[in-house]
Amino acid sequence: MTLVTDLFDRGWKIAPDSVAYVKGERTWTYDEAGRRSCAIAHRLLAQGFPPGSKFGVLAPNDPEGWIIVLGLWRAGMIWIPMNPASPPETLADLFTGFDGDGIFFHESLAEKFAAMRTSAGTGLFSLAFGPTQPGPPGLDEWIGDAPDHRPELEIDPDSVVAIFPTGGTTGSPKGVMNTHRSFSITFAHILLAFTYEPHQPPVNLAAAPLTHSSGMLSLATSAQGGKVVVLERAEPRAILQAIEDHSVTEVFLPPTVIYRLLDQPDLTERDLGSLRYLIYSSAPMSVEKLRKALSVFGPVLTESYGQVEAFAGISFLRPSEHFQDGVPRTDGRLASCGRPYPFVRVEIRRDGRTLNANETGEICVRGDLVMKGYYGNPEATAEALKDGWLHTGDVGHMDEHGYLYITDRAKDVVISGGLNVYPTEVEQVLWSHAAVQDCAVVGAPHPDWGEELVAVVELNDGMSVSAQELIVLCKQRLGSYKAPKRVEFVDDLPRSVNGKVLRREVRQSFWRGLERSI
Numbered sequence: 001m002t003l004v005t006d007l008f009d010r011g012w013k014i015a016p017d018s019v020a021y022v023k024g025e026r027t028w029t030y031d032e033a034g035r036r037s038c039a040i041a042h043r044l045l046a047q048g049f050p051p052g053s054k055f056g057v058l059a060p061n062d063p064e065g066w067i068i069v070l071g072l073w074r075a076g077m078i079w080i081p082m083n084p085a086s087p088p089e090t091l092a093d094l095f096t097g098f099d100g101d102g103i104f105f106h107e108s109l110a111e112k113f114a115a116m117r118t119s120a121g122t123g124l125f126s127l128a129f130g131p132t133q134p135g136p137p138g139l140d141e142w143i144g145d146a147p148d149h150r151p152e153l154e155i156d157p158d159s160v161v162a163i164f165p166t167g168g169t170t171g172s173p174k175g176v177m178n179t180h181r182s183f184s185i186t187f188a189h190i191l192l193a194f195t196y197e198p199h200q201p202p203v204n205l206a207a208a209p210l211t212h213s214s215g216m217l218s219l220a221t222s223a224q225g226g227k228v229v230v231l232e233r234a235e236p237r238a239i240l241q242a243i244e245d246h247s248v249t250e251v252f253l254p255p256t257v258i259y260r261l262l263d264q265p266d267l268t269e270r271d272l273g274s275l276r277y278l279i280y281s282s283a284p285m286s287v288e289k290l291r292k293a294l295s296v297f298g299p300v301l302t303e304s305y306g307q308v309e310a311f312a313g314i315s316f317l318r319p320s321e322h323f324q325d326g327v328p329r330t331d332g333r334l335a336s337c338g339r340p341y342p343f344v345r346v347e348i349r350r351d352g353r354t355l356n357a358n359e360t361g362e363i364c365v366r367g368d369l370v371m372k373g374y375y376g377n378p379e380a381t382a383e384a385l386k387d388g389w390l391h392t393g394d395v396g397h398m399d400e401h402g403y404l405y406i407t408d409r410a411k412d413v414v415i416s417g418g419l420n421v422y423p424t425e426v427e428q429v430l431w432s433h434a435a436v437q438d439c440a441v442v443g444a445p446h447p448d449w450g451e452e453l454v455a456v457v458e459l460n461d462g463m464s465v466s467a468q469e470l471i472v473l474c475k476q477r478l479g480s481y482k483a484p485k486r487v488e489f490v491d492d493l494p495r496s497v498n499g500k501v502l503r504r505e506v507r508q509s510f511w512r513g514l515e516r517s518i
Contacts, residue, residue, distance in 0.1 A: 002184040004161055005073050007223040008034065009150075015201070015225030021063035022246070023230040030225070033067050035148035040071025040139075042146040049101060049125075051076030051153065054163065056095050057211070058082040058113060059106040061230050064129055064139075066210050066218070068104050076155045079162040081211040083497045088112050092119030098163050098175050098375055106130045107138070157181045163375050164308040175375030176308040183216070185369040186306070189313035189341040190220040193302065194250060194277050201226035203274070205242055205251040207234040209497055213281065213312050217252050234499065236260045240270050247274040252304075254499030255285035256438055262292055263437075263460060277302045277319070281312070283500045284406065284424045286431030287334050294328040305337035305404065309371045309390055315340045315404050335428075336403040344369045348398055352387065357400040360407060364389040395422065412503055414443035416451045421482050423503070429477045430455055430470060435463035438493055440503050441484060444510035455484040456506050458493050 011020065012034040021028040028036075044053070055072055057079065059065030069079050080098050082091055084106075095103065095116070102125030105113040110128060117126065129139035157180045165173040196202050204221040206214040206228055218228045229246045231238055234257045242248060253261075258280055261267065278297055280290075281304040294301055299319040306312035317338030322328060340346040347354045350361035370390045373381035384391055395413070396406040408422040415421075423441035430439045437460045443451030455470065467487035474483035494505040 002187070003073070003155055003157065003180045004183050004219065005037075005070060007187055007219040008037075008070055011222040011225040018225055019227050020222060021066070021228050021230060023061075023063055023232075026063075028063055028067070030222075033063070033070070036143075037067050037070035037074055038150050039143045039146040039148045040068055041074035041151050042148075043143050044071065044075045044077065045151060045153075046146065047125075049075070049077065051155070052078065052159070053101040054078040054080055054098060056080040056082045056091075056100050056103040057105075058084060058091065058103060058109055058116075059129075059211075060084055060108060061206060061210055061214075061232055062106060062130075063210075063228070063230055065104070065106060066215055068129070068139075069215070073161060074151055074153075076153055076159065078160050081162065081164055083165075083209070083211065084109055084112070085497045088115035089119050091116045094165055094173065094175075095120050100124065102126060104129060104139075155180065157184070158372075160372060164311075166308055174377055174380055177372040177375050178308070178311060179372055181368050182371060183311060185343045185367065186216065186311045186313040187220050187223070188343055189316070189369075190217065191223070192341060193304070193313075193316040193318060194220065194279075196224060196226075196249070196276075198224075202249045202276075203246055204228045205231065205239065205246070205248040207231045207239050207242075207257070208252055208254065208499065212497070214252055216312060217250075217279070221250070236264050240264060240267070240272070243275060244271050249274055250277040250279065251275070252279040252281065254282040255280050255289070256283070256495065256499045256501065258285070258293055259289055259437060262289065262296065267296060272297065275300050279304055281305065284427065287428055288432040290322075290334050291328045294322055299323055303337050305406070307392060307394075309384065309392070310344070310365045310369045311371075313341060313369060314344055314346060314365055317403075333403065336399075336405050338404065339402045340404060343367060346398070346404060347389070348396065349389065349391075355397075358397055360395060360397045362410060363392045363394040363396050363404070363406065365392060366390065409503075412442075414441075414451050414453055416443065416446070416449045416453055416481070419481055421453055426453065426455065426474060426478065426482060426484065429474050430457065433465060433470060433473060435459050435465040436470075438501060440493055440501050440506040442503060442507040442510065444486070444507075452485045453483070454510065455487045456493065457487055457489050458491070459489060 012030040016031040019027045020030040020033045057065050072079050104127050107128045107130035160177045161180050162178050163175040201224045202221045208214040278300045279302045303317040305315045315338040344367040347364050348361040349364045355361045366389050393410050394406050395408050395410050398404050408424045426441045430436050437458045439457045441455050444454040446452040470487050494502040
């Protein structure tokens with residue numbers, strides 16, 4: 001069974017002098033990054049931290065932070081991803097809730113770390129890193145003359161490698177414990193989905209945070225001796241420029257960023273011919289906007305479905321599956337998230353039984369891809385892992401050809417007047433309007449129906465549409481009971497660091513101050 005670091009080490013072996021990471025003018029070869037990660041591991045062990053110790057890494061999108069993560073894994077330790085956009089109090093709560101032992105923080109986030117430390121406690125191990133790290137000794141001084149070869153350490157493939165906070169889009173984050181074994185299946189699926197010739201290794205653009213899917217996807221690139229180009233943030237013009245400058249072959253982006261790429265006035269003038277995989281995930285994508293993306297980018301769009309409990313590799317809809325007879329499909333397949341991949345079992349289940357094709361129920365997953373459980377939360381673990389299946393909380397169906405479709409999150413279903421309405425179905429209609437950039441459909445309190453359907457809409461720059469027009473559009477497509485009763489317009493919807501619209505925050509804005517929330 002593969003350890004997570006084995007993927008990087010394969011690239012290190014076959015291409016030691018090749019560039020492993022680049023950010024701006026700074027590059028790291030495989031040999032430089034590999035040796036540095038080994039030295040970090042040795043220093044941690046020499047300082048008395050045993051395997052299984054838990055460390056947060058608080059950093060912007062930065063290869064140095066990712067190299068520290070590799071060092072933690074080499075020492076048999078556990079990574080706690082930390083979102084630099086989160087408030088200090090939230091970071092402190094996560095760190096203490098996961099019983100963290102120490103934090104590596106980027107010098108650009110020193111103030112945030114100081115505020116976080118006030119909440120988390122002053123006795124924890126901490127170390128700053130970064131190109132202009134001032135003050136007390138930083139990473140280089142701490143590493144000192146530590147050995148730069150791989151530690152001789154036996155690591156159990158079933159040991160925990162990371163505790164990922166859940167997205168928190170439907171409730172308080174929990175700590176998902178993934179192992180070397182579960183991540184190995186993720187990488188096996190990624191390597192099956194995104195294929196390259198040995199003499200043409202991938203060039204991965206990490207525009208989304210390395211602390212989430214982009215970091216994990218980068219390891220599949222490293223396994224092939226490829227290059228990872230790191231951007232500070234997912235800014236559309238910077239993404240397009242990086243694809244041109246570095247001949248990028250693959251990039252993962254949430255749908256909302258792809259929408260913004262489509263709005264770039266010079267998009268069709270860009271040379272994007274190197275791109276082979278434009279991977280979208282993290283949230284449902286508008287089918288209408290997907291068709292537009294296919295017409296602009298060509299056969300490169302690839303959907304990946306997963307969640308931190310079954311990381312990033314349950315199913316894939318590959319580029320060719322978006323097309324039929326050379327044109328984007330019109331038979332509903334574009335709403336699918338593809339077919340499950342070989343090393344996982346997926347069924348649609350309800351009340352302990354497996355449903356037939358095209359019957360709607362909860363998407364359930366089993367196999368080595370699935371998490372070990374939620375850290376320190378046996379009740380939530382027992383609820384999620386029942387009868388040998390991970391109950392994803394996603395509602396959907398599988399068609400007669402084995403393609404998986406997600407209707408919505410079970411917790412996002414709006415019950416209005418006793419009738420179930422799935423927000424994503426309504427959002428698909430709203431997204432189809434040319435003026436709509438993005439939207440969130442939620443249930444707001446209603447004295448008679450319990451909840452009423454409300455659409456919160458973000459418009460494209462320079463475009464307009466009335467609330468009544470959007471309501472009529474939904475009535476025409478879905479019928480009256482599924483149409484929003486109100487439409488509210490906002491400049492910006494709340495989003496996670498990964499670009500996912502935080503429906504929970506939108507919904508809470510309507511229920512704040514009330515005794516009930518349903």
